[in-house]
Every structure is written in C-alpha cells, then in structure tokens.
Amino acid sequence: MNMHFRNQAMALILAEIFLISTSAFWEKELQGGYWLTSIYFIFFTLGGYALAQNKGWLYRYIILCVGNLLLNLMVGGFWVELLACVCSTLAHLMIFKVLVKHSFFRKNVPKSDRVLSGIAGYILLGLFWAGIFIFIGEQQPGAILNQVSGEAASAAERLYYSFVTITSLGYGDIVPVSPIAKIVAIFAGLSGVLFTTIFIAALVGSLMIKGVKEFTAS
Incomplete structure (x- = not known):
C-alpha cells in the first residue's frame, strides 16, 4: 500500500465521520434526510477514487453514486426507494471489498496502513447496515422502535442502532x-463480531510474521 492509498483511506474515514456527525440534522431536511444522505454519499467518491484499482472500478462506483442521488431526488414509491438502496449498498460493498483486501489478505502491508483500512472498513460496515435499516423503516413504519418515546425510530436513530448492533453494545x-x-439485526451483529475477530487475527498474524522475519534475519 503506498502513501497515496494511506492518505485516501484517511480521507474516507473523515468522510464517514462527517456523515455520522451530521446525522443529527437529517430530520430537518425533506424525506427524513435523504437529500443530505445523497449529497454526503457523493462525497464518498473521494474515497472511491483513491481506493479504485482501475478506471473501470471507478466508473462503476460513480454510476452507482449518481444513480443513488437521482433516485433519491425522485418522488417515487417502493421500487424507486429499493433501487436507491441497491445502488447505495453496492457502492458500499465495492469500497468494502478493497478495504478488506488490504486489511486482511494483502501481504507486506505496513501496520499503520492495515489499521487505517480496518478502521475505514468497520465504519463502512456500520453505514452499510444503516442504509438497510433506514430502508426498512421507510417501508415499514414502526419496524424499528424507539423504546423511550414509543415512536418509530428516525433515520438518525436507525443509523445509531446500526452501530450499536455491530459493536454489540445493545443499549435497548x-x-x-x-x-x-x-x-x-442478526446478520448485522454477526458481521460486526466476525469483522473484528478476523481483523485482529490478521493484524496479529502480520506482526508475528514480521517478528519471525526480523528474528531469523538477526
């Protein structure tokens, strides 16, 4: 992983943090914040461009981002919202695949780069499930409930619930x-546990291999 990838992975992390931090203002926008969500998702093209391994990858990613934006701007029913969710999900998975490849499987990756890729991938995993929870909540009002207010969870609360689930906090x-x-929710929780376990194993394994090489070289 070169310095270019490292800097862009950091840019992706900042984009993810920015998206999460502004979720408190989603409900002030039309359609529960979908306009803001779409605009922020385009901001993810910065990370997508940096993580792209070739132009074909980048073009497909941009098409998905633009498709998600246009579909969210349309006033439609179930199928329009479903297609928007599919575009968002596929774009997340495209980046996630690259991050996992560098975090878990690529050899001779500096420890700092592997950690940055893992952090970006873990946050992206939460955003991935958040998009699905938001879609479910829009199609089935009350499917995800706020126990405190007794009302259906808002889009921002569903984002919060996604991260509470993958981190196994379970506030209730x-x-x-x-x-x-x-x-x-079951699959979200399992994915969070598995990602953490595999990432730690990959990180420890790379450190052990590096230590063995240094020991034999000495």
Missing part, C-alpha cells in the same frame, strides 16, 4: 420489532 433504547428488521 432502539429495538427491531418486525420480523425482517430482526433478521437484518
């Missing part, structure tokens, strides 16, 4: 109610 203030929301 936001809970899945519908069967589909519960099923998605």
Whole structure:
C-alpha cells in the first residue's frame, strides 16, 4: 500500500465521520434526510477514487453514486426507494471489498496502513447496515422502535442502532420489532463480531510474521 492509498483511506474515514456527525440534522431536511444522505454519499467518491484499482472500478462506483442521488431526488414509491438502496449498498460493498483486501489478505502491508483500512472498513460496515435499516423503516413504519418515546425510530436513530448492533453494545433504547428488521439485526451483529475477530487475527498474524522475519534475519 503506498502513501497515496494511506492518505485516501484517511480521507474516507473523515468522510464517514462527517456523515455520522451530521446525522443529527437529517430530520430537518425533506424525506427524513435523504437529500443530505445523497449529497454526503457523493462525497464518498473521494474515497472511491483513491481506493479504485482501475478506471473501470471507478466508473462503476460513480454510476452507482449518481444513480443513488437521482433516485433519491425522485418522488417515487417502493421500487424507486429499493433501487436507491441497491445502488447505495453496492457502492458500499465495492469500497468494502478493497478495504478488506488490504486489511486482511494483502501481504507486506505496513501496520499503520492495515489499521487505517480496518478502521475505514468497520465504519463502512456500520453505514452499510444503516442504509438497510433506514430502508426498512421507510417501508415499514414502526419496524424499528424507539423504546423511550414509543415512536418509530428516525433515520438518525436507525443509523445509531446500526452501530450499536455491530459493536454489540445493545443499549435497548432502539429495538427491531418486525420480523425482517430482526433478521437484518442478526446478520448485522454477526458481521460486526466476525469483522473484528478476523481483523485482529490478521493484524496479529502480520506482526508475528514480521517478528519471525526480523528474528531469523538477526
């Protein structure tokens, strides 16, 4: 991994933090913040450009981002929102694949670069599930419930619930109610645990290999 990738991975982390930090203002916008979400998602093209391995990868990523933006600007029903969710999900998975490749499987990657890729990938995992929870909440009002207010969780609260789930915090203030929301929550929780476990194993393994090489060289 070169310095270019390292800097762009950091840029992606900043983009992710920016998106999460501004979620508190989503409800002040139309359609529960989808306009803001779409604009911020385009901001992710900075990370997408940096992480792109070739122009074909980048073009596909941009098409998905633009498609997500245009679909969210349309006033449509279930199918329009579903297509927007699919575009968002696929774009997240494209970046996630590159980050996982560098974090887990690529050899001779500096420790700092591997850590940055892992952090970016873990945050992206939370955003991935957040997009799905937001879609479920829009299609089934009350599918994810705020136990404190007794009302359906807002888009920002569903984002919060996604990260609470993948980190296994389980505060219990936001809970899945519908069967589909519960099923998605199961997979979200499993993915968070598996990512953390594999990432730590990959990081420790790379350190052990490096230590063995240094020992034999001496």
